[in-house]
Amino acid sequence: ARPIDIAVIGGDGIGPEVTAEALKALRAVLGEDGLQTTDYALGARVWHETGEALPEGVLDDLRRHDAILLGAIGDPSVPSGVLERGLLLRLRFDLDHYVNLRPTRLYPGVKSPLDVASVAPDGIDFVVVREGTEGPYTGNGGALRVGTPAEVATEVSVNTRFGVERLVRDAFARAQARERRKLTLVHKHNVLSYAGHLWRRTVEEVGAEFPEVTTDYLHIDAATIFLTTGPGRFDVIVTDNLFGDIITDLAGAVGGGIGLAASANINPDREVPSMFEPVHGSAPDLAGQGIADPTAAILSASLLLAHLGRTAEAARVEEAVAADLANRGAGSRSTSQVGDAIARRLSATGRS
Amino acid sequence: ARPIDIAVIGGDGIGPEVTAEALKALRAVLGEDGLQTTDYALGARVWHETGEALPEGVLDDLRRHDAILLGAIGDPSVPSGVLERGLLLRLRFDLDHYVNLRPTRLYPGVKSPLDVASVAPDGIDFVVVREGTEGPYTGNGGALRVGTPAEVATEVSVNTRFGVERLVRDAFARAQARERRKLTLVHKHNVLSYAGHLWRRTVEEVGAEFPEVTTDYLHIDAATIFLTTGPGRFDVIVTDNLFGDIITDLAGAVGGGIGLAASANINPDREVPSMFEPVHGSAPDLAGQGIADPTAAILSASLLLAHLGRTAEAARVEEAVAADLANRGAGSRSTSQVGDAIARRLSATGRS
Ligand SMILES: CC(C)[C@H](C(=O)O)[C@@H](O)C(=O)O
Ligand SMILES: CC(C)[C@H](C(=O)O)[C@@H](O)C(=O)O
Numbered sequence: 123a124r125p126i127d128i129a130v131i132g133g134d135g136i137g138p139e140v141t142a143e144a145l146k147a148l149r150a151v152l153g154e155d156g157l158q159t160t161d162y163a164l165g166a167r168v169w170h171e172t173g174e175a176l177p178e179g180v181l182d183d184l185r186r187h188d189a190i191l192l193g194a195i196g197d198p199s200v201p202s203g204v205l206e207r208g209l210l211l212r213l214r215f216d217l218d219h220y221v222n223l224r225p226t227r228l229y230p231g232v233k234s235p236l237d238v239a240s241v242a243p244d245g246i247d248f249v250v251v252r253e254g255t256e257g258p259y260t261g262n263g264g265a266l267r268v269g270t271p272a273e274v275a276t277e278v279s280v281n282t283r284f285g286v287e288r289l290v291r292d293a294f295a296r297a298q299a300r301e302r303r304k305l306t307l308v309h310k311h312n313v314l315s316y317a318g319h320l321w322r323r324t325v326e327e328v329g330a331e332f333p334e335v336t337t338d339y340l341h342i343d344a345a346t347i348f349l350t351t352g353p354g355r356f357d358v359i360v361t362d363n364l365f366g367d368i369i370t371d372l373a374g375a376v377g378g379g380i381g382l383a384a385s386a387n388i389n390p391d392r393e394v395p396s397m398f399e400p401v402h403g404s405a406p407d408l409a410g411q412g413i414a415d416p417t418a419a420i421l422s423a424s425l426l427l428a429h430l431g432r433t434a435e436a437a438r439v440e441e442a443v444a445a446d447l448a449n450r451g452a453g454s455r456s457t458s459q460v461g462d463a464i465a466r467r468l469s470a471t472g473r474s
Numbered sequence: 475a476r477p478i479d480i481a482v483i484g485g486d487g488i489g490p491e492v493t494a495e496a497l498k499a500l501r502a503v504l505g506e507d508g509l510q511t512t513d514y515a516l517g518a519r520v521w522h523e524t525g526e527a528l529p530e531g532v533l534d535d536l537r538r539h540d541a542i543l544l545g546a547i548g549d550p551s552v553p554s555g556v557l558e559r560g561l562l563l564r565l566r567f568d569l570d571h572y573v574n575l576r577p578t579r580l581y582p583g584v585k586s587p588l589d590v591a592s593v594a595p596d597g598i599d600f601v602v603v604r605e606g607t608e609g610p611y612t613g614n615g616g617a618l619r620v621g622t623p624a625e626v627a628t629e630v631s632v633n634t635r636f637g638v639e640r641l642v643r644d645a646f647a648r649a650q651a652r653e654r655r656k657l658t659l660v661h662k663h664n665v666l667s668y669a670g671h672l673w674r675r676t677v678e679e680v681g682a683e684f685p686e687v688t689t690d691y692l693h694i695d696a697a698t699i700f701l702t703t704g705p706g707r708f709d710v711i712v713t714d715n716l717f718g719d720i721i722t723d724l725a726g727a728v729g730g731g732i733g734l735a736a737s738a739n740i741n742p743d744r745e746v747p748s749m750f751e752p753v754h755g756s757a758p759d760l761a762g763q764g765i766a767d768p769t770a771a772i773l774s775a776s777l778l779l780a781h782l783g784r785t786a787e788a789a790r791v792e793e794a795v796a797a798d799l800a801n802r803g804a805g806s807r808s809t810s811q812v813g814d815a816i817a818r819r820l821s822a823t824g825r826s
Contacts, residue, residue: 196664203667211665234589235702241587258631258666265668269675273635275668279610283625310716312548313563314610315555316617316627323621343723350587350702350727364662368720371695375702 125158129187134165135404136414137193143416143461144191144423150468151435164209166197175208181216189426190397194404207261214254217394219387221292222252224370231448232378241351246377248356251293252366254387256285259363281317286324293360294332304357306338308345308365345369349376374401381415384422396429398422412456417443420464442467477510481539486517487756488766489545495768495813496543496775502820503787516561518549527560533568541778542749546756559613566606569746571739573644574604576722583800584730593703598729600708603645604718606739608637611715633669638676645712646684656709658690660697660717697721701728726753733767736774748781750774764808769795772816794819
C-alpha cells in the first residue's frame with residue numbers, strides 16, 4: 123500500500139510538541155515506510171511575518187494530502203479571532219469539515235472530576251457529533267456605532283436544511299453502528315425557535331430512515347446537568363456548532379481532562395482531507411516546557427487512521443493509549459516520555 | 475411597615491407546589507401581617523382556555539406589586555416556545571429584568587456530583603450575573619422556505635452598549651461588595667467577535683470605576699471545564715443571556731442539584747417589580763406527586779427579601795434552608811414536609 127500522506131500543522135504554543143508525539147505513534151503503528159509527512163508552518167509566527175493567517179496557495183497544497191494533523195492554533199500576541207477565523211475556522215469551512223467528531227470515554231485508571239462511583243457507575247462512553255460549518259460560527263453579524271454609547275453588535279446563527287440534514291444523517295449512521303443506538307439532539311428550541319424547529323424536524327425526518335435508533339432531546343442547559351449527574355445516559359449527541367463547542371469541553375473535563383480529548387473535523391468525501399486535532403488549545407503558559415500531555419493529539423491520530431479506513435491500526439493506537447493511561451499513576455512524565463511510552467507499546471505489539 | 479405585596483404565579487407542573495412552600499417560608503419570617511399575596515393563574519391552562527399566554531391587562535396588574543414570585547412555566551401540551559416567549563421571557567423583557575442573578579453555594583451536608591474533596595477543597599460560592607433582556611433571546615431571526623430542502627433559519631444575537639454596560643456595572647458593584655472582589659467575564663470573543671469585543675471593552679472600561687475588583691476572562695467552553703475542575707476559582711461571573719442560561723444549569727448541578735438553585739430577575743429600579751423563580755423548570759413528570767424539592771423556590775424567596783431591602787429576613791430564610799440541608803440525610807420527605815420543616819425553623823427563631 124502507498125504510504126499515508128499527511129499534512130502536519132504543529133501551530134502555536136504546545137501544538138508542535140504534542141503533534142511530534144502523535145507522529146511517533148503513527149510511525150510506530152504504520153512503520154517508517156507507511157507514513158509520509160509535510161510540515162506546514164502556520165500560526166502566529168507566519169501571521170506576524172506575512173500579515174496572513176493562511177498565505178495564498180497553502181490551501182491548495184493542503185488539499186493534496188490524505189489528511190491534516192493539527193496541533194493547536196492561537197497566541198496572545200495575535201488579536202483575538204484573527205487566527206481562529208483566518209486559519210482554524212477557515213480550514214474547517216473551506217474544506218467543508220461539517221462533521222466535528224468528539225468522542226468521550228472514561229478510560230480505566232483515569233480520574234474524572236466527577237464522583238464517578240455515584241454518577242457514572244457503568245462508565246462513560248459517548249460521542250458528540252458537532253456541526254462544523256454553520257451556526258453562530260459563520261462570521262455573520264456586525265457592529266454599528268462602535269465605541270459609542272449607542273453601539274449595537276449582532277451575531278447571526280445561520281442554519282440550513284442542507285447543512286443540518288447531512289450532519290444529522292451522519293450522526294444517525296454513527297448511532298446505528300454503535301451498541302446502544304441512541305441519539306440525543308441537544309439544542310434550545312424553546313428559545314431559539316427558528317433554528318430549533320429546523321433541527322427538531324430534521325432529526326424526526328432523518329430518524330425515520332433509522333428505525334433502530336432511539337432518539338431523545340435535551341435543551342443545552344439541561345444537557346450540561348446530565349453531563350455531570352449522569353453522563354452514562356449519552357451515546358451519540360448531535361448538536362450545532364456552538365453548543366457542540368461548549369459541551370465537548372465539558373465532556374472532555376468529565377472524561378478526565380481536556381488533555382485527553384481528541385477530535386476529528388471530517389468531510390466524509392475522502393477526496394478532501396479531513397483534519398484531526400486535540401480539543402485543547404495552544405496553552406501558551408505550558409509551551410516550551412515539555413510538560414503538555416500529548417494524549418489528546420495521539421488519540422486524534424487514532425481518529426485519523428479510523429477515518430482513512432485503517433481500522434486495525436486505529437484500534438491499536440487507542441489500545442496503547444488506554445494501556446498507558448491505566449498505568450500512569452501519580453508520577454509526572456514529560457511530553458516526550460508519554461509519547462515514547464505509547465510508541466514503544468505500539469512497536470512492541472508489532473505490525474501485522 | 476406596610477406588608478410586602480407579592481404577585482404569585484405558580485404556573486405549570488411542580489410550580490404551584492414549590493411556590494406554596496416558598497410562601498410558607500415568607501409567612502413564617504414576615505408574619506401573617508407582613509405579607510399580602512395575589513394569585514395570578516397563568517401558564518398552560520390559561521393559554522389553552524384563552525389562546526393567550528399573558529392576557530390583556532395582566533401585565534399592568536402585575537406592575538402594581540412589590541415583587542413577583544414565580545414557580546415554573548412550561549407544559550408538553552403547549553408547543554415549544556409559546557409559553558417561554560409569550561409569558562416567561564415576555565415578563566423578563568417587558569419588566570426589563572436585565573439582571574438575572576443566580577447564586578451557587580455548596581451548602582454543608584449537600585452532595586455534589588463532583589469529587590469535591592479534590593476539585594473544590596475550599597468550597598463553592600459564586601454568583602452568575604446573567605444578562606436578561608438581549609443576546610440570542612430577543613427573538614430576532616427568521617426562517618425561509620420552511621420545510622423545503624432549501625430552508626434557512628437564522629437566530630440573531632443582539633447586544634447593545636446600553637444593555638451590556640448597565641449589566642456589567644451591576645456585576646462590578648456586586649463583586650465590589652463581596653469578599654474576594656473578583657469578576658470573570660465569560661464569552662466567546664474569539665469566534666463571536668462583534669459581540670465579544672463589545673463585552674470585553676465594556677468590562678475593561680467599567681472596570682476602571684472599580685479598581686479594587688480583579689477581572690478575568692474565560693471563553694464559555696473553558697468556563698464549563700473550570701466549573702467542574704475548579705469551581706472555587708469563581709466569585710462573580712458576568713455573561714450574556716444564552717451563556718448564562720447554560721452555565722447556571724451547570725452551576726446548579728455542581729452546587730448539589732437544580733433542586734437547590736435559586737434565581738432573581740431583577741430590574742434595579744424598585745418601582746418595577748422584580749421576579750423570583752427557581753432555576754428549574756415545571757418538571758411535568760414530577761408534578762402532582764408532592765415529591766418536588768421546594769428548596770430552590772424557598773431560596774428564591776430569600777433573594778426576593780434581599781432585593782426589597784429585608785436583608786435580615788433574607789438571611790434568616792437562607793440560614794433556615796442551610797440548617798435543613800445540613801440535616802437532611804438520606805431519608806426522602808415530601809414537598810410540604812421540607813417546606814414545613816423550614817417554616818418551623820423560621821417561626822422558632824422568631825421575628826425581631
Ligand atoms: C479555537 C476555537 C475557534 C475552537 C472552536 O470554538 O471551535 C475551539 O474552541 C474548538 O473547540 O476547537
Ligand atoms: C424556560 C427557559 C426559557 C429559561 C431560559 O432559557 O432562560 C430557563 O431555562 C431559565 O434558565 O430560566
